[in-house]
Each structure stands twice: as structure tokens, then as C-alpha cells.
Amino acid sequence: MNKQKIIAVIGGGQCTKKEAKMAEEVGKELARRGAVLVCGGLGGVMEAACRGASSEGGTTIGILPGDDSQAANPHVHIPIATGMGYARNIAVVKSARAVIAVGGSYGTLSEISHALHSGIPVIGLNTWSISRNGREDSSIIPARSPAEAVDKALELASKKGEQ
Amino acid sequence: MNKQKIIAVIGGGQCTKKEAKMAEEVGKELARRGAVLVCGGLGGVMEAACRGASSEGGTTIGILPGDDSQAANPHVHIPIATGMGYARNIAVVKSARAVIAVGGSYGTLSEISHALHSGIPVIGLNTWSISRNGREDSSIIPARSPAEAVDKALELASKKGEQ
Amino acid sequence: MNKQKIIAVIGGGQCTKKEAKMAEEVGKELARRGAVLVCGGLGGVMEAACRGASSEGGTTIGILPGDDSQAANPHVHIPIATGMGYARNIAVVKSARAVIAVGGSYGTLSEISHALHSGIPVIGLNTWSISRNGREDSSIIPARSPAEAVDKALELASKKGEQ
Amino acid sequence: MNKQKIIAVIGGGQCTKKEAKMAEEVGKELARRGAVLVCGGLGGVMEAACRGASSEGGTTIGILPGDDSQAANPHVHIPIATGMGYARNIAVVKSARAVIAVGGSYGTLSEISHALHSGIPVIGLNTWSISRNGREDSSIIPARSPAEAVDKALELASKKGEQ
Numbered sequence: 184m185n186k187q188k189i190i191a192v193i194g195g196g197q198c199t200k201k202e203a204k205m206a207e208e209v210g211k212e213l214a215r216r217g218a219v220l221v222c223g224g225l226g227g228v229m230e231a232a233c234r235g236a237s238s239e240g241g242t243t244i245g246i247l248p249g250d251d252s253q254a255a256n257p258h259v260h261i262p263i264a265t266g267m268g269y270a271r272n273i274a275v276v277k278s279a280r281a282v283i284a285v286g287g288s289y290g291t292l293s294e295i296s297h298a299l300h301s302g303i304p305v306i307g308l309n310t311w312s313i314s315r316n317g318r319e320d321s322s323i324i325p326a327r328s329p330a331e332a333v334d335k336a337l338e339l340a341s342k343k344g345e346q
Numbered sequence: 347m348n349k350q351k352i353i354a355v356i357g358g359g360q361c362t363k364k365e366a367k368m369a370e371e372v373g374k375e376l377a378r379r380g381a382v383l384v385c386g387g388l389g390g391v392m393e394a395a396c397r398g399a400s401s402e403g404g405t406t407i408g409i410l411p412g413d414d415s416q417a418a419n420p421h422v423h424i425p426i427a428t429g430m431g432y433a434r435n436i437a438v439v440k441s442a443r444a445v446i447a448v449g450g451s452y453g454t455l456s457e458i459s460h461a462l463h464s465g466i467p468v469i470g471l472n473t474w475s476i477s478r479n480g481r482e483d484s485s486i487i488p489a490r491s492p493a494e495a496v497d498k499a500l501e502l503a504s505k506k507g508e509q
Numbered sequence: 510m511n512k513q514k515i516i517a518v519i520g521g522g523q524c525t526k527k528e529a530k531m532a533e534e535v536g537k538e539l540a541r542r543g544a545v546l547v548c549g550g551l552g553g554v555m556e557a558a559c560r561g562a563s564s565e566g567g568t569t570i571g572i573l574p575g576d577d578s579q580a581a582n583p584h585v586h587i588p589i590a591t592g593m594g595y596a597r598n599i600a601v602v603k604s605a606r607a608v609i610a611v612g613g614s615y616g617t618l619s620e621i622s623h624a625l626h627s628g629i630p631v632i633g634l635n636t637w638s639i640s641r642n643g644r645e646d647s648s649i650i651p652a653r654s655p656a657e658a659v660d661k662a663l664e665l666a667s668k669k670g671e672q
Numbered sequence: 673m674n675k676q677k678i679i680a681v682i683g684g685g686q687c688t689k690k691e692a693k694m695a696e697e698v699g700k701e702l703a704r705r706g707a708v709l710v711c712g713g714l715g716g717v718m719e720a721a722c723r724g725a726s727s728e729g730g731t732t733i734g735i736l737p738g739d740d741s742q743a744a745n746p747h748v749h750i751p752i753a754t755g756m757g758y759a760r761n762i763a764v765v766k767s768a769r770a771v772i773a774v775g776g777s778y779g780t781l782s783e784i785s786h787a788l789h790s791g792i793p794v795i796g797l798n799t800w801s802i803s804r805n806g807r808e809d810s811s812i813i814p815a816r817s818p819a820e821a822v823d824k825a826l827e828l829a830s831k832k833g834e835q
Binding site: 250266267268269270 | 576592593594595596
């Protein structure tokens with residue numbers, strides 16, 4: 184049995200309508216390409232992405248901060264309850280071959296940081312940009328659309344899988 | 347979409363042939379009843395249980411201690427890489443509605459403890475028994491066979507789900 | 510500069526008067542011998558042990574499950590806020606050269622398990638005893654008094670430190 | 673007994689000579705003002721800061737990613753072994769009333785993110801700057817010197833302590 188191609192979608196637990204629409208489209212595209220979606224399992228961007236993936240028959244995993252699987256949004260098929268608070272952010276990104284960030288606040292920035300630290304590619308849609316000691320760090324790969332974000336994520340995930 | 351009924355199988359990363367046979371049968375029974383299996387994703391009891399579940403078309407989740415999804419045994423469909431060492435034991439049991447322990451060493455005892463602490467039922471096959479300050483604690487529910495263990499786990503999981 | 514000799518005291522967040530008295534005496538003895546006390550930072554056995562250590566001029570560390578250092582009992586000098594729930598139990602025992610368990614419930618049993626799994630000696634005062642598949646496991650070293658518990662803990666900690 | 677004023681110093685496990693010099697001076701200043709230093713316990717910026725604090729009689733805490741307290745740098749007085757990998761970054765910042773970042777790579781950026789997410793003030797010396805969806809986020813408070821960084825950290829820590 185082959186292991187699944189797992190892609191993380193990260194972003195705020197609360198988000199704008201525009202971000203929700205982008206996240207939902209990312210979820211749909213991932214499902215159409217046969218990828219499994221992993222996320223933090225809660226609302227906002229996470230819920231929109233799961234709704235999209237689920238509507239196209241995809242599988243969704245939600246790695247939750249709390250003790251209770253019932254806290255997952257209704258489009259999570261496989262809730263993982265960690266009871267470890269924001270330490271779960273690390274498991275979200277480490278479980279993925281690539282990460283797509285949609286908008287997001289400091290929690291999302293922590294996930295981006297953990298992914299880059301672990302050598303996992305990060306694609307960004309209207310998300311953070313970072314500079315180290317005055318020099319721009321271009322590790323977050325920008326995408327102009329959900330479809331382009333998924334294209335890039337799957338391409339980089341394949342390269343990573345071949346390593 | 348309904349969330350899956352997730353049952354944990356816990357036990358040693360190394361185990362006897364007898365334990366492996368029991369774990370494989372537990373995995374098969376869980377898959378036949380439509381349950382999703384969650385475990386620590388490595389060898390021994392974990393691998394045997396995943397092999398059993400997979401052979402009957404079931405879905406298996408492996409919550410790994412390390413950074414690398416590739417460390418999962420070959421019968422894990424959905425590897426979750428936590429990078430958190432034995433803290434991942436907590437996520438294994440908290441993600442389940444019931445836990446089946448097969449044999450096991452101190453790591454398994456930690457999982458049993460975390461499950462009982464969280465009010466998650468634990469069914470035991472040739473596993474630990476515990477006494478508190480000289481009085482036997484009968485919280486670990488003994489089963490005489492893999493089929494009986496799965497029966498009890500699913501019955502208790504249903505009750506828990508109704509709460 | 511030499512690193513401190515750190516000993517963990519574990520036990521319930523709620524406890525009997527007898528347990529509190531034992532824990533306080535354990536804390537006093539540890540401080541008199543120059544050991545630093547580490548615990549989970551909350552009430553019951555943890556608070557009693559910290560009160561004892563503090564009354565004899567010892568240093569106390571509380572590794573807390575939550576986000577807020579203010580949740581530590583008033584006798585904790587150095588609160589560590591993990592935000593990781595019961596995963597903090599692992600850090601409590603791994604930070605110690607030996608563990609003294611006083612009474613305790615399933616959370617304490619998880620700490621005992623993690624310590625034994627990591628090869629850290631565990632001394633018990635009116636605490637759990639364990640049997641693996643019907644055979645008694647004598648890894649938890651019984652003590653008849655707080656002074657004897659501290660004697661044994663420091664003796665085993667020294668051996669461990671020499672390794 | 674009053675709880676200690678704990679300030680985190682974060683930065684790379686490897687660093688430039690200039691960063692090491694800044695970190696050492698930050699450590700010295702913290703010790704002179706009676707603050708306790710918490711860090712990730714390893715080399716680079718962490719070691720330099722601990723060396724500085726220790727040389728001025730201050731107390732240093734190292735919250736380690738691994739299982740072994742012996743991995744702490746030689747200037748850590750109180751090593752905390754978490755066994756949780758980079759999840760320990762969260763405990764480093766949550767245990768502090770303010771955070772001083774010196775240089776740093778993605779691991780440091782994750783710590784900055786977790787601190788900002790938790791409402792803990794972050795002072796930066798030659799470290800990251802961040803922009804959210806094209807707009808600069810000025811939450812990381814710049815300092816021009818180690819002394820200024822410590823001034824700002826202690827001032828903000830006092831305000832936080834009064835809340």
C-alpha cells in the first residue's frame with residue numbers, strides 16, 4: 184500500500200471571506216489531484232479548506248490542540264486530538280510534504296517557521312513575508328491563485344518525496 | 347460527513363510472536379467492523395495491528411515520535427510525524443474512543459495511564475495490571491481474545507460517543 | 510559551574526493529609542541535602558513538597574501544563590509554563606536524576622511509566638505497584654518513610670550521574 | 673517567596689562572533705538587574721547569553737529539546753530535559769515575561785511567533801522583521817544595543833507582570 188501524499192493547509196482560525204474562498208479552492212484542488220489534506224482541524228481557513236476537499240471527495244485530517252475530537256470542524260474526517268496546545272502546529276507541518284499558507288496570524292507564522300526549519304516547502308497566498316536582519320528571505324514561495332499554489336506544492340512535494 | 351470511529355491499538359515496538367498474532371487479529375477485527383485504527387506507527391504490535399487492519403481493507407493512522415513520515419511501518423496509510431518523542435503517546439490515546447493494549451512495556455503503560463486519566467476505556471490482552479497503594483485498580487478491562495477485545499472496545503466507544 | 514542535582518517529586522494535584530505530610534517531609538529532606546526539587550508546579554503533593562523544600566531554603570521548579578506561570582503554587586521559585594498539557598509530565602521526570610512518587614492517580618502513573626521507560630529510578634511512598642502480564646514488576650522501589658525515600662533517590666541519582 | 677522575573681534570550685545554536693558578543697552582554701545585563709535567564713539550553717546565542725549571565729552571578733535555565741540534561745551548555749544552572757524536540761521552543765517563550773531575540777534562524781522565528789501569539793513582548797537585536805500580506809508588522813520591538821534590549825524587556829515585563 185502506498186502512503187498518501189499529504190499536503191498541509193495553514194491559516195487563521197478566523198479569516199476574511201476572501202481568504203475562506205481561497206482556502207476552499209485550495210482544498211478542492213488538492214482533492215482533485217488525489218492529495219490528502221492535513222490542517223489544524225479548527226475553523227476559518229482550516230474549515231474552508233476541509234470543506235473544499237471534502238466536497239470533491241478528498242480525505243481531511245485535523246490535528247487539534249485540545250483533548251476533544253469533537254472540537255474538529257465538521258469537514259474533518261480524521262481528527263487527531265493532541266492535548267498539547269500550539270505544539271500541535273509542529274505536527275501539522277511535519278506530517279506534510281509541502282505546506283500552503285493562506286493569510287494567517289502569528290500561529291500561522293509559527294507553522295511557516297517550523298516548516299522552513301524542517302526543510303518542508305512553503306507556498307504562500309496573501310500571507311507573511313520575512314526579512315532576516317534587513318535582508319529579504321524568499322523561502323516562502325508566493326502563488327497568485329489557489330490553483331498555482333497547489334501546482335507548486337505538489338511539484339515540490341514530489342521532489343521532496345524522491346529524496 | 348460522519349467522523350470515523352477511531353480505536354487505538356497500543357503495545358511494544360518489539361513483541362513476541364503470540365502478541366503479534368493477537369495484534370494482527372485485533373487489527374483485522376477492527377477493520378471488519380468499520381473502525382479506523384490509530385497507533386504509534388512503528389514496529390512490533392503496532393505493525394502487526396496495521397497489517398491486520400490493512401489486509402481487511404481498513405484505514406490505519408500512525409502517530410510517530412520522530413520527524414520523518416518514512417519511519418512509519420509499511421501498513422500505515424496516514425503517517426503523522428510529530429517530532430515530539432514519547433509525548434506522541436498522549437495523542438495516540440486521546441485520538442481514540444477506546445484503547446486496546448496488547449502486551450507492552452513502560453511506554454505502553456504510559457499510554458494506558460494517559461487514557462485512564464482522560465476517561466478513555468482501556469481493554470487489555472496480556473498486558474499490565476495495576477494496584478494503587480496496595481488495592482487493585484480494575485480500570486484495565488481484561489479480554490480473553492482479540493475478538494472479545496474488539497467487542498468490548500466498540501461497545502465502550504459507542505457509549506463514550508453518546509455522551 | 511556544576512549543574513544542580515535535580516530530583517522530581519510527583520503525586521496528585523489533590524491528596525490526603527497523610528500524603529501532604531509525607532510530601533512536605535520529602536521536600537524538606539531534599540533541601541537539607543542540597544537537591545533542587547522539580548515537580549508539576551500545581552497543588553496537592555506538588556505544593557506540599559515545594560512548601561517543605563522552600564521552608565528549608567531549597568530551590569523549587571514547577572513545570573506547568575498551562576500557559577500561565579501564575580498558576581504555579583506559591584512555593585515554586587522557577588515556574589516553567591509549557592502550554593502542552595499532560596505532555597509536561599514527561600519533562601518533569603526527564604529533568605530529574607531520580608523520581609519520588611507520593612500516592613498519586615493516573616497522571617502520576619504516567620510519570621512513573623515515562624521515568625521507568627527512560628531508565629530514571631523511581632522511589633515510591635504509598636503509590637502504585639504494577640504487574641506485567643501477571644508477573645510483578647519490582648521497578649518501583651518502595652520506601653517506608655520520606656527520609657528513606659530521599660536517601661534512596663540521592664543514592665541512585667549519584668550512580669546515574671556517574672554513568 | 674516571590675517568583676523570579678524570568679526573561680528569555682533566543683537565537684541560533686550557531687551564531688556570528690558579533691551575535692555572541694551581543695548575547696553575552698544581554699546575559700550580563702539581565703543578571704545585573706536580577707532577572708533569571710531562560711533559553712533553549714544549547715550553543716551559539718544560548719550559550720553566550722548563559723555565559724554572560726553566569727559571569728555576573730545570575731541564574732540560567734535551559735529548556736532542552738532532547739532527553740539528556742548533559743546536553744546543556746556548561747553555563748546552564750537548571751537544565752530542563754523535555755524530550756519533545758522543537759516543541760520545547762514554546763515552553764522557552766511561555767515561561768518568560770519578555771523575550772530578547774538575537775539574530776537567529778527559522779527556529780528563532782518560530783519562537784518569536786509563539787511569543788507574539790501569546791502576547792509576550794519581543795525585543796529584537798539584528799533579528800527577523802515580518803510583514804503580513806504586504807504590510808509591515810511592527811510587533812518585534814527593535815533595540816540598538818544589548819543594554820537597550822534589556823531595558824525594554826524589563827520595562828515591558830513589569831507591565832505584563834502587573835496585569
